[in-house]
Amino acid sequence: MIRTYALLVWAWTRAAAQYRVSFALMAAGAFVIGGLDIAVIWVIFANTDSLAGFGPAEVMFLYGTSELAFATSDMLFGNVDRISQHIKAGTLDVMLVRPVATWAQVAADRFGPHRIGRVVMAAAVLGVALARLDIPLGRAWMVPVMVVSGIVIFTSMFTLGGALQFLLTDAPEVANAFTYGGAMLNQYPLSVYDPRIVQGLTYVLPLAFVNWRPGLYVLDRPDPLGLPSWTGLLSPAAALALAAVAALAWRAGIRRYRSTGS
Amino acid sequence: MIDAAELGRVFRVRRQVVHAVRDLSFHVAPGEFVACLGPNGAGKSTTIKMLTGILAPTSGRIRVDGLDPARRRTALARRIGVVFGQRTTLWWDLPLRDSLELNRLLYKVDRKVFRDRLDELCVLLDLGAFLTTPVRQLSLGQRMRGDIAAALLHDPAVLVLDEPTIGLDVVSKAEVRDFLRRRNAEHGTTVLLTTHDLGDVERLCRRVLLIDHGSLAFDGTLDDLRALVPGRTSIEEVVTDLYLSSRGSPRTPPLPPVPGGTSGTA
Incomplete structure (x- = not known):
């Protein structure tokens, strides 16, 4: 599956290389759009010293970890949630008769290297936040772990969204509400929201495990929900559990596939 | 069968x-x-x-x-080899040769075996003239021959x-x-x-x-x-x-x- 994915990504990157100017403009655009989010955070802190008890560097840390995980997942695997287009155009049939994993083919299809712009912006924000926070090594090791877990969580969400489209071909936006919407929620400390939302994001859709729960551990903050701080370390477990659910849903979706008329 | x-x-x-x-x-x-x-x-x-x-x-x-x-x-x-007349299995933006090479890798066909088969198919299907043309620029007849070649490279x-x-x-x-x-x-x-x-x-x-x-x-x-x-x-x-x-x-x-x-x- 990894080999298939790498081969196809390389093919699409070469295809994209035919349009160099377009690549440069779109990469710059993705970078700037990431920068707009930062501008919003800057505007907020121009008016207040803290957001739900978090200082600017801490908010940037929460933003950077979630955004880095989301942008990476979106760049590498986000096309999985475009499967309804493949279903409608009949191109999924073509993928199904190749001797390689369908998921890898859908994920790699139309791979857009320009999305690296947003990843670079997110990494820069996280870098600045870490430089200002001075987190001891005893907790800093969790930072790469939470980013990787976050990538797995968002990728699983994209996959679940894709699997849902085997049932609801006309509703890819339903899935986007959870993937892109989830990424937006995570850009701020979750304590700014109603506790019931935070509970939902902890126990139902484990989006709180992308940056909020492990972030509280890294920042050494008490949990407003009152959960012990070691629950922040459960991110990899939450990511694997969601990945397993997503894999099963994807399989069921392929099995239920109905194809098009001709 | x-x-x-x-x-x-x-x-x-x-x-x-x-x-x-x-x-x-x-x-x-x-x-x-x-x-x-x-x-x-x-x-x-x-x-x-x-x-x-x-x-x-x-x-x-x-x-x-x-x-x-x-x-x-x-x-x-x-x-099995599958050809859909109404849609292509080739990669739209890649030259035909690259599409076939990608198929070789996905089907894990040995490089030398592949070259022999491609040579044979090139002669029989007359692919030579448009091997380096992006698939999107091929005529329907050329594309279909390319598709048939792609379906047969793994014999x-x-x-x-x-x-x-x-x-x-x-x-x-x-x-x-x-x-x-x-x-x-x-x-x-x-x-x-x-x-x-x-x-x-x-x-x-x-x-x-x-x-x-x-x-x-x-x-x-x-x-x-x-x-x-x-x-x-x-x-x-x-x-x-x-x-x-x-x-x-x-x-x-x-x-x-x-x-x-x-x-x-x-």
């Missing part, structure tokens, strides 16, 4: 049950060349999709080269083609037909194709499967099919009569010939 027994596929469309295929049984021996005919919506494509593992049947049993397609789809993909035992001559001009059609006949004769590749072009059937197939309302209406040679409707000699008239009777509408009297046309010699 292909074994279908009481094959059925049901679709639920707005709480209504539609039997796209029902109780379909047939057997194709290795090396056979079979055409699958039937009116639009008869269930030909659904059958092809069940043969290739794209769709799981809702009833009955199917085996292709000994494998259950829906359960062993990826394993089967290495042993499959079975070649399945869904309307391979649709939209092709007479010369391109003849090239595709000649190639398929040679492939079947020289490599012993089992070929199953669906078509609406009766010229394909007359020039290629010893055997015809006629699918109508999702089930098998006829299975036999072209001569047997002709004998089915007494008084009609051309295969086109025979099939027209069969399709019309399946639809339940009477045959309309033929229109007068086009003025100045050369009707009757076609």
